[in-house]
Amino acid sequence: MSIRFFNVGFRYARGLPWEKVALKNINLEIRRNEMLGIIGPTGSGKTTLLQLMNGIEDPSEGQVLIDEGDPARLRGREITRLRQKVGLVFQFPEDQLFANSVYDDIAFGPRNLGLTGSELEDRVRWAMEIMDLNFSELYQRRPQTLSGGQKRRVAIAGVLALKPDYLVLDEPAAGLDPEGRTALLALVKRLRKELGMGVVMVSHRIQDIISTCDRVVVLVAGEIVKSGSPREILQAGEELSEIGFRLPPMNKVLQELKRFFPHLDVGLIGEAAIASEIDRALRNQ
Amino acid sequence: MMNSFTFGQYIPGESYVHSLDPRTKLYLVVAAMVAVLGVNTLWGVVITALFIAIFILAARVPARVFWSGTRPLLIVVVITALFQIFFVPGEVIYRWWLVTVTDAGLKMGALMTYRLLMVILLAQLLTFTTSPLQLTDGLERVLRPFSKVGIPAHELAMIMTIALRFIPVFFEEGHKITRAQVSRGADFRGGWLKSAQNLVSIIVPLFVRAFHRADELALAMEARCYTGGEGRTRLHVMVMSPADYCVMAVTTGVVLFVILSGL
Numbered sequence: 001m002s003i004r005f006f007n008v009g010f011r012y013a014r015g016l017p018w019e020k021v022a023l024k025n026i027n028l029e030i031r032r033n034e035m036l037g038i039i040g041p042t043g044s045g046k047t048t049l050l051q052l053m054n055g056i057e058d059p060s061e062g063q064v065l066i067d068e069g070d071p072a073r074l075r076g077r078e079i080t081r082l083r084q085k086v087g088l089v090f091q092f093p094e095d096q097l098f099a100n101s102v103y104d105d106i107a108f109g110p111r112n113l114g115l116t117g118s119e120l121e122d123r124v125r126w127a128m129e130i131m132d133l134n135f136s137e138l139y140q141r142r143p144q145t146l147s148g149g150q151k152r153r154v155a156i157a158g159v160l161a162l163k164p165d166y167l168v169l170d171e172p173a174a175g176l177d178p179e180g181r182t183a184l185l186a187l188v189k190r191l192r193k194e195l196g197m198g199v200v201m202v203s204h205r206i207q208d209i210i211s212t213c214d215r216v217v218v219l220v221a222g223e224i225v226k227s228g229s230p231r232e233i234l235q236a237g238e239e240l241s242e243i244g245f246r247l248p249p250m251n252k253v254l255q256e257l258k259r260f261f262p263h264l265d266v267g268l269i270g271e272a273a274i275a276s277e278i279d280r281a282l283r284n285q
Numbered sequence: 286m287m288n289s290f291t292f293g294q295y296i297p298g299e300s301y302v303h304s305l306d307p308r309t310k311l312y313l314v315v316a317a318m319v320a321v322l323g324v325n326t327l328w329g330v331v332i333t334a335l336f337i338a339i340f341i342l343a344a345r346v347p348a349r350v351f352w353s354g355t356r357p358l359l360i361v362v363v364i365t366a367l368f369q370i371f372f373v374p375g376e377v378i379y380r381w382w383l384v385t386v387t388d389a390g391l392k393m394g395a396l397m398t399y400r401l402l403m404v405i406l407l408a409q410l411l412t413f414t415t416s417p418l419q420l421t422d423g424l425e426r427v428l429r430p431f432s433k434v435g436i437p438a439h440e441l442a443m444i445m446t447i448a449l450r451f452i453p454v455f456f457e458e459g460h461k462i463t464r465a466q467v468s469r470g471a472d473f474r475g476g477w478l479k480s481a482q483n484l485v486s487i488i489v490p491l492f493v494r495a496f497h498r499a500d501e502l503a504l505a506m507e508a509r510c511y512t513g514g515e516g517r518t519r520l521h522v523m524v525m526s527p528a529d530y531c532v533m534a535v536t537t538g539v540v541l542f543v544i545l546s547g548l
């Protein structure tokens with residue numbers, strides 16, 4: 001079971017003078033129980049790529065298959081059912097909150113699927129619990145009165161409540177304070193671990209992706225220029241710096257030190273591991 | 286959907302029409318609209334059509350762009366034409382069941398189609414070749430004499446600038462929110478009651494965003510000491526060239542011809 005891209009291209013404003021090629025020749029597979037990170041500078045086509053994943057946009061060239069279903073060919077109920085497999089969390093999803101209570105907002109999706117009564121309530125409770133939101137404390141609150149981080153989690157819970165097989169998140173931590181960012185990333189990581197979802201996360205911060213994902217795809221100007229494990233991506237750090245990516249500070253330090261200590265392993269993740277590697281190099285000298 | 290939304294957009298270019306003074310273009314478009322709406326002779330139609338065609342060709346905007354701006358409005362044109370064809374009384378030339386077509390109806394239908402299409406094309410000609418800033422500057426200048434009788438020319442122009450600037454943003458935001466709710470299973474094809482409920486999920490966030498934006502904009506303008514039109518100078522001073530006077534004269538000629546030929 002997977003979402004697969006075959007030679008996918010996407011163009012905005014087709015046939016108009018300001019036509020814009022947003023994606024070129026994308027080949028990609030996203031499996032369940034895998035966490036894929038996409039990094040790329042602004043305008044590289046990350047958001048466009050995500051929208052192709054649940055058929056909200058259809059490719060201009062090539063084909064996207066969601067568990068063998070082709071969203072570009074389905075209509076009506078069938079496409080709604082296929083879309084339900086892939087929960088899409090837009091950037092700044094809290095902008096889409098509209099209901100008078102947290103409960104009603106999260107229940108919007110499941111209600112559209114036809115859930116009612118205790119089944120509906122169970123679903124909302126479940127989604128809130130996963131997103132670390134206290135049900136009895138928050139379910140009656142107006143979304144506008146919550147903190148930024150809480151609003152964001154309510155919005156994500158609203159998508160989770162559809163019980164998708166895959167969850168696709170566009171810059172989920174953008175605009176949050178460092179604490180909120182860490183907390184949210186930890187929650188996203190849990191989705192894959194505990195629920196076995198396929199998770200796709202977009203960010204322009206390498207650090208967020210490296211620390212949470214199993215596999216990383218680097219998107220530049222609409223093309224995949226590199227893909228591999230976080231370790232492999234960091235080992236190509238020099239290349240990435242040249243394209244204009246900012247490495248996590250500690251990895252930057254490693255990169256610079258490698259000039260003097262050629263045997264340093266630049267693919268390490270996390271400050272503790274990096275610190276002991278540097279320590280080792282200094283001792284061996 | 287959003288990508289094919291070209292009506293009202295500015296298409297930067299170097300054409301002869303682009304370089305005309307915005308006041309000239311305002312005059313040209315408004316006068317030509319008046320002429321087209323008043324036209325009722327064959328000669329009038331021929332002359333106005335030629336006149337408008339010359340400017341559309343000179344604007345060097347691809348026909349496809351005009352077409353994609355006109356297409357969404359065609360339904361209005363067709364409905365209006367059908368109304369004329371079926372309901373204008375006259376000599377009956379075709380009858381089937383409840384439907385009757387008269388000669389006068391056909392003529393009016395054709396004329397209405399022509400008028401509406403030309404008005405749509407003229408409006409597009411103006412926005413395609415004039416940047417929103419030029420457009421509002423021009424409008425402000427045209428309205429300035431009326432500020433003596435209490436019409437707030439500068440404020441009106443500022444409102445229009447802001448509106449023009451934010452209409453695409455508003456559409457884009459609406460588009461984005463719609464997609465977000467659709468991916469949460471909102472269905473706009475079901476019954477109308479369900480659709481209306483789902484519509485709330487789009488309209489509420491859209492307005493919240495719009496008010497938020499308005500607040501931010503007001504704050505940003507105040508922080509830059511904006512106090513209205515009093516004593517404000519301009520970066521680009523508008524100057525009328527001989528070409529502008531020429532275009533205005535020809536436009537006046539066409540309008541006069543249409544009026545006189547229709548008498």
Ligand SMILES: Nc1ncnc2c1ncn2[C@@H]1O[C@H](COP(=O)(O)OP(=O)(O)O)[C@@H](O)[C@H]1O
Pocket residue numbers: 012013020021022040041042043044045046047048049287288
């Ligand atoms: N609705 C649109 N119409 C036209 N061009 C667009 C639209 N949305 C995005 N683009 C263009 O497509 C490219 C990719 O955009 P996007 O996928 O939003 O990039 P990212 O999310 O990586 O910043 C950009 O160059 C952007 O300007």
Ligand SMILES: [Mg+2]
Pocket residue numbers: 046047091170
């Ligand atoms: Mg984006």
